[in-house]
Amino acid sequence: xxxxxxxxxxxxxxxxxxxxxxxxxxxxxxxxxxxxxxxxxxxxxxxxxxxxxxxxxxxxxxxxxxxxxxxxxxxxxxxxxxxxxxxxxxxxxxxxxxxxxxxxxxxxxxxxxxxxxxxxxxxxxxxxxxxxxxxxxxxxxxxxxxxxxxxxxxxxxxxxxxxxxxxxxxxxxxxxxxxxxxxxxxxxxxxxxxxxxxxxxxxxxxxxxxxxxxxxxxxxxxxxxxxxxxxxxxxxxxxxxxxxxxxxxxxxxxxxxxxxxxxxxxxxxxxxxxxxxxxxxxxxxxxxxxxxxxxxxxxxxxxxxxxxxxxxxxxxxxxxxxxxxxxxxxxxxxxxxxxxxxxxxxxxxxxxxxxxxxxxxxxxxxxxxxxxxxxxxxxxxxxxxxxxxxxxxxxxxxxxxxxxxxxxxxxxxxxxxxxxxxxxxxxx
Ligand code: ADP
Ligand code: MG
Numbered sequence: 001x002x003x004x005x006x007x008x009x010x011x012x013x014x015x016x017x018x019x020x021x022x023x024x025x026x027x028x029x030x031x032x033x034x035x036x037x038x039x040x041x042x043x044x045x046x047x048x049x050x051x052x053x054x055x056x057x058x059x060x061x062x063x064x065x066x067x068x069x070x071x072x073x074x075x076x077x078x079x080x081x082x083x084x085x086x087x088x089x090x091x092x093x094x095x096x097x098x099x100x101x102x103x104x105x106x107x108x109x110x111x112x113x114x115x116x117x118x119x120x121x122x123x124x125x126x127x128x129x130x131x132x133x134x135x136x137x138x139x140x141x142x143x144x145x146x147x148x149x150x151x152x153x154x155x156x157x158x159x160x161x162x163x164x165x166x167x168x169x170x171x172x173x174x175x176x177x178x179x180x181x182x183x184x185x186x187x188x189x190x191x192x193x194x195x196x197x198x199x200x201x202x203x204x205x206x207x208x209x210x211x212x213x214x215x216x217x218x219x220x221x222x223x224x225x226x227x228x229x230x231x232x233x234x235x236x237x238x239x240x241x242x243x244x245x246x247x248x249x250x251x252x253x254x255x256x257x258x259x260x261x262x263x264x265x266x267x268x269x270x271x272x273x274x275x276x277x278x279x280x281x282x283x284x285x286x287x288x289x290x291x292x293x294x295x296x297x298x299x300x301x302x303x304x305x306x307x308x309x310x311x312x313x314x315x316x317x318x319x320x321x322x323x324x325x326x327x328x329x330x331x332x333x334x335x336x337x338x339x340x341x342x343x344x345x346x347x348x349x350x351x352x353x354x355x356x357x358x359x360x361x362x363x364x365x366x367x368x369x370x371x372x373x374x375x376x377x378x379x380x381x382x383x384x385x386x387x388x389x390x391x392x393x394x395x396x397x398x399x400x401x402x403x404x405x406x407x408x409x410x411x412x413x414x415x416x417x418x419x420x421x422x423x424x425x426x427x428x
Contacts, residue, residue, distance in 0.1 A: 004071075005080075005193050006033040006056060006158060011065035012218075013051055019387045026051060026219040029065070031212060033158075038184060038194040040204035042251065043214030045308045049197040052219070053160045056195065057081045069158075082156030082191075086163040088143045090135040090150075096122060097131040099146050103153040121153045124188065126179060141172035148180065152189055161196040165203065166306070181207055185231050199307040201247045201297070205240060206233055213250050217271070223250045241297070248297045249328035251307070252314050269361050269389045272401050273312035273319065277351065277408035283313050284322050284332065288340035293329040320354040352409035362402060365421070366411060375423040379403075379414075382421070 013026035026048045033039055041049050054060040056067060058078040067074050082103070090099050101118040109117075122131055125145045135143055144164060151159060165173035183189045198204050204211045205227055213223040225247060233240055286303075287294050300310045314330065317323040322336035332340065339350045355362050365382065369375050379399055386395035403421065406412035413424045 002034045002036060004032050005035050005069065006031075006195075007068040007071075008032075008056070009066045009068065011052075011055060011062045011067070013048065013055065013060075014063045017390075018392050020389075024218045026062075029219065029221060031221065031224075033193050033195060035192045037210060038196070038208045040208040040211045041195065041197045041214065042199070042201065042204055042211055042247065042307075043219065044216045044251070044311055045199070047214045047216035048219035049214060050162050052214075053083070053162055053195065053197060056158070057083055057160055078158070080157035082151030082154045082159050084144075084147050084151045084159070084161040084164045086167050088135070088140075088147045088167070090143055090146055092135050095132050095134055096127055096138070096146050096149075099135070100149045100153050103150040107154070117153055118149075121149045124183065125149045125152070139172070140168050141176055144168060144176060148176075152191070155190050157190075157192045159191045159194045161194065163197055163199060166199060177203065177207060181231065201244050201251070201307060202235065204247065205243045206235065211247055213247065223247075225250075244297050245295070245328040248300075249325070251311060252296060252318075252325045252328070252330075269386065269398075270319075270359075271390070271394075272359065272361075272398055272405075273316040274397055274401050275313050275316040276401070276404045279313060280316055280320070280322070281347070283317060284336055284340050287323060287330060287332055288337065293331045296325065296328050296330050299330065320351075320358050322354065348408065348410055351405075352411060355405055355409050355411070359402075359405070362406060362411065365402065365406070366423070369412065369421060369423045377421050379419045379421060 008029050008031040011026060011029040012024065014022045014024050017023045029052065041052065043049050051060060055062050056078065058067070058074045058076055058081070067078070069078055069080050091102070094102070097115075097118055100122055101114055104114045104117065107114070119131065122128060125148055127142060127145055127149065130138065130142065135146070138146070144167070148161075148164070151161075165177060168176065184191065184194060196204075196208065201211075209227055211223075211225045211227060212221055213225070214220065215222045225243070227243055229237075229239060229243075235241075286299070290299070296314065300307065303310065305313075314323075314325060317330075317336070318325060321333055322339060323330050323332050325331075335350055335354055339347055342350060356366075369377055382399050382402075383395050386398050389395070390398060403412065403414045406421075407414060410424050413422050414420070415422070
């Protein structure tokens with residue numbers, strides 16, 4: 001019988017946003033993590049992965065629900081947790097040794113014992129000889145080793161890592177993943193479980209025993225996939241690639257939102273993936289070049305795009321119905337195929353049709369511009385509307401994308417200096 005180490009029960013989280021109080025970003029999360037497990041958490045950008053880790057660490061309280069550690073509800077910071085961040089978070093004025101020792105700051109240990117533990121961890125993470133170096137003298141990979149060392153020196157039961165490899169170049173990241181996995185699988189560290197947020201499906205399948213996939217707005221667990229493969233895993237193994245495919249197809253499924261009351265639906269604006277029209281054009285051409293159905297996983301690989309940058313493009317072509325995604329394959333629709341093979345002018349026509357049909361907010365913008373006698377409106381007016389639905393930064397971004405799409409479709413024009421939108425046919 002393996003022991004449950006961490007139990008999340010019906011966790012919800014709400015945050016106040018600038019124009020809207022109590023926005024629900026996470027709902028009814030139930031997860032058990034057992035001793036001996038390495039679990040990955042995947043999900044779109046902004047879905048709440050970092051928040052979930054902070055809730056487990058006790059750094060952020062859930063709005064509802066409980067976190068149990070060893071069967072007991074945590075109050076305040078979780079004593080069993082060591083945490084590793086994407087941005088290393090080292091103190092530049094402290095040496096490697098001092099940065100690692102910082103992990104022991106609150107432990108009732110004698111200085112000599114702290115020193116001994118810190119030195120042994122530094123050795124373990126491969127930084128022997130760099131004890132006296134300062135962070136600025138280290139490469140990114142070495143800095144992240146210090147970040148990991150600082151978490152490991154506490155000998156935590158639970159190691160939480162928030163995209164620990166994503167700031168590193170590919171080879172450095174591979175190297176560090178292997179070293180960490182070796183420490184873990186060979187039980188050189190007393191850590192009982194690892195929970196890792198990642199945006200790389202391949203990384204999740206390579207390293208973890210389970211991949212938990214979250215949805216966005218709000219975050220819910222949409223899938224919890226066991227990865228029953230022994231280490232070391234071969235990325236070419238059919239079982240490996242089929243697991244990657246499976247997770248890809250889950251992440252790229254269009255969210256099926258429960259149909260709410262009618263008035264609620266009317267008041268929502270669908271978020272547009274932040275992808276400029278130019279990028280969509282290139283992407284549609286590429287799918288067309290590659291033939292009938294294209295494996296999304298291979299496509300992302302070919303484009304060397306991170307999942308966080310790739311998913312929005314897929315989402316956007318789906319939203320505009322230039323392509324459909326099924327079982328991890330993407331296929332152009334009829335308009336998509338026409339678009340790929342059309343002249344520049346005709347492309348704009350097709351794009352216009354798709355935008356007007358599938359992005360209702362664009363139609364409203366046009367309607368507002370038409371209703372004004374000078375056919376002009378300040379961007380700030382629209383941003384203010386969007387801010388009722390999104391955070392300030394997101395609201396501005398949404399308008400930027402709509403302007404980009406609208407200009408490409410020659411539906412609207414934009415005076416960048418005056419920050420004014422106007423109708424294209426009014427421009428000359
Ligand atoms: P992820 O790590 O998956 O990218 P986050 O957990 O950082 O997502 O954020 C999830 C959502 O919660 C986002 O919409 C973010 O804007 C919001 N959020 C996170 N922290 C705060 C905060 N302190 N106050 C208000 N909103 C927040
Ligand atoms: Mg995050």
